[in-house]
Amino acid sequence: MTEFSLSQVxxxxxxxxxxxxxxxxxxTKTSTTLVESFAxxxxxxxxxxxxxxxxITRIAQIQRLRHDLGLNLVGAAMVLDMAQEIANLRTQNQAYQSLLDTMLDIKTQK
Structure with a gap:
């Protein structure tokens, strides 16, 4: 593995x-070994x-779920993946609702 200094951008x-x-x-107050394991x-x-x-944010979130809820690595990752999927579905729902509202506005204006 190539070494990089902490200050290198x-x-x-x-x-x-x-x-x-x-x-x-x-x-994230972990070890490089744990970060490598996550990868x-x-x-x-x-x-x-x-x-x-x-x-890096995901590492911190996984660690927090492990500490706060006692989840294992895979369980914590699943929680984060499901939360992301819910956020994506909400965004899609809002877009569809906006489109529907626009279509209804056009229809009522005719």
């Missing part, structure tokens, strides 16, 4: 700032050996 092709596993471990289990999606801010 790496930017993805999409312009997203990326962070080392060491930085992620420091800010190996597919709980986070590193870009090579770097992580996005979203991945």
């Amino acid at each position: 790496v930017v993805s092709q999409e312009g997203e700032q990326l962070y080392s596993f060491e930085y992620a471990a420091t800010v 190996q289990l597919g709980l986070i999606e590193p870009v090579g050996v770097m992580l996005s801010r979203r991945d």
